[in-house]
Amino acid sequence: MKLSSFQILALVLCWLTYAGLHSLLAALGFKRRLLARWPALAPSYRLAYNLLAVILLLPPLWLTLAWGGPLLWSWQGPWAWVAYGLALAAAGGFLWSTRYYDMAAFSGSAQWRAGHRGAEDPGGLRLSPLHRYVRHPWYSLGLVILWTRDMDEARLVSTLCISLYLWFGSLLEERKLLACHGEAYARYRQRVPGLIPLPGRALSAEEARTLERLGRR
Incomplete structure (x- = not known):
């Protein structure tokens, strides 16, 4: 069944609420003010942040599944192999990258x-x-997984919302990374694209090690 305007609005607002709270709690300024007032929270802040991020995901994900209707498109034939292969490679890349x-x-x-x-x-x-190829590889891999799924209206609304937040969230994250790593991250950002690999915009292994050493000073 086609989504109503109310359902679309509710789903978008649910994702906006998630994005707003997630970004606020991750912001260095907010964390510094909160921990200056309640320093005892500091050791458990990151654990609590991750737990809350998972809990806050449940309402928009539930609505996405509950309101799923007829498919807008599904991958068929050779395209299905391509889509599922890309999603599997992205999931594998995510797991492989955790070692670093x-x-x-x-x-x-x-x-x-x-x-x-x-x-x-x-x-x-x-x-x-x-x-060495993108500044936010987990976001890039997540986008591949999102856009290689079969899509109904609710999934499309959610996929668009998540994609926009991954892009906007990467910009917010970079403000924090610049504050933490200074010149090293500024140089890195000049050389490497954010989410989509581009020809001639990659670091060699030695260049990456040089920036890491600079970031530890």
């Missing part, structure tokens, strides 16, 4: 165990092999 991340710091468990008190997450600038 400090997943304990990403999840917040490292900060909790160490009693970390800063608003900034610990660690210097780290550039995985995928970071």
Whole structure:
């Protein structure tokens, strides 16, 4: 059944609420003000942030599934193999790339165990092999997975909302990365595109290591 205007608006507002809260809680300025007032929250902040991010995803995802109707398009024949192959490669790339991340710091468990008190997450600038081609590889892989799915109206609305937030969220994240890593990240941003790989805009392995060393100073 075709989505009503009310359903489309409700779904968009649900994603906007998620994006707004997610961005606010990730902002360095907000974290610094909050932790200056309640410093005891610092060690568990990242863990709580990740948990809340998962909980806040549930309402828009539930609406997307509950309101799914007839397909607008589905991949058929050779195109289905291409779409599913790209999605599988993106999922594999995501899992492979985790070996280059400090997943304990990403999840917040490292900060909790160490009693970390800063608003900034610990660690210097780290550039995985995928970071040599795009600045936000997980976002790029997520976009591949999103747009290689069969699509009904509710999924299309959600996919558009998520895609816009991944783009806008990457801009907000870069403000934080510039504040944390300064000149090293500014140089990196000049050389490497944000979400879509471009010819001639990639780092060599040695260039990536040089920027990582600069980011640790």
